[in-house]
Amino acid sequence: MMASVTNKTPATPRQAARRQAAVDRRLDTEFFKALADPTRARLLACLVKCGRPCSVTEVAACCDVDFSVVARHLGLLARAGVLEAEKKGRTVWYVARCAALSGRLRALADAIDEWCPSGGQGDRSGDRCGCDKGEC
Amino acid sequence: MMASVTNKTPATPRQAARRQAAVDRRLDTEFFKALADPTRARLLACLVKCGRPCSVTEVAACCDVDFSVVARHLGLLARAGVLEAEKKGRTVWYVARCAALSGRLRALADAIDEWCPSGGQGDRSGDRCGCDKGEC
DNA sequence: ATGATACTTGCATGATGGCGTCAGTAACCA
DNA sequence: TGGTTACTGACGCCATCATGCAAGTATCAT
Known part of the structure; x- marks a missing residue:
C-alpha cells in the first residue's frame, strides 16, 4: 500500500493542489458528514459495541430522540457505507x-503519512492535477 | 494498544450503549465536522501535499472561494488540531x-477493531456507562 | 377482518453553517 | 507619515439539516 519512492518536495500550495494523490480520494467529505453528528455518532458507537444486528426499535431505546429520527440516521449511515441494512419481514x-469503517480510516491515515515529513515520502510523478482551475 | 482479553458479547443495544469504551471517546464529532466540508478538505489536502508552512494568501490561490473564507476555514482547522498556526509579523x-491527524484516525480504527468480530474482541468489564439515561 | 407492530415519509420549525461583502486592525515599506 | 499588505471580525443571505409530529405503508398475529 505504501510504495517506497523518491521524495519530491512541492514548491507552492498551488503546485501541491495540482497533484491528485491518494489523500484527495480518501478525504471523502460525505463519509465524514455521516460521522459529524452527535446523535449519529452515538448510534454508531452503540452498534459497534453491540456487535450484532439490531432493529431500529432496539437502537432507538438507547437514544432520547424520536424514533423517526433514529430510523433516518440509521438509513443515512447505511447509505454512507458505515452500516449494513437487511430487511426481514417488517x-x-x-x-x-x-472492518470497512476502520479500513477507510486506515487508508486515509496511510495516504496522509505518505506526505508526512517523518514518514515515507514518495515520488508523486504519477499524480495528476486535482485543481479545478486551468492555470493551476 | 490492543489488549488481549476475554470476549464478552453484549446482549442488547441498550447494554452496549451503557459501556463507555475507547470508541466513544474517539468518535469526536467536532473533529469530523472539521473534515466534513469540501472546501476545508481541499485546503487540508493542499497543505498536506505541500508539506511546508504556507500563508493564507498562498493557500487561497488554490481555491475559488473568497480570501476571508479561506482564512476562516484555516482557523477552524487549526482549532480542530488538524493544522498548526504560527504568526510571524503580519x-x-x-x-x-x-502525524497528529493520521494518529487520530488510527486510534479510532483501533478502537473500532477492538469490537470487530473478526478482530480481537475483549473484556469490557472496566468500561463504564456512557448512556445519559439513568435506567440505561 | 381487525388490530398491533415496525418502519417510512411528508411537513413545519428552528438551528447550524458556508459564503461574500465590507470595515477594521496590525505589520511592513518607502 | 502615508500607503500597501495580510489577516480578522461583524454582519446578512441563503442552503442544509436535525428534530418532532403526524399520517401512511407493510407485515404479522389473532
Missing part, C-alpha cells in the same frame, strides 16, 4: 461494518 | 499536523 436489522 | 503560517 423489521430492518442494522449492523456496523467495522 | 502573516500566519499554517502547516498540516500530519
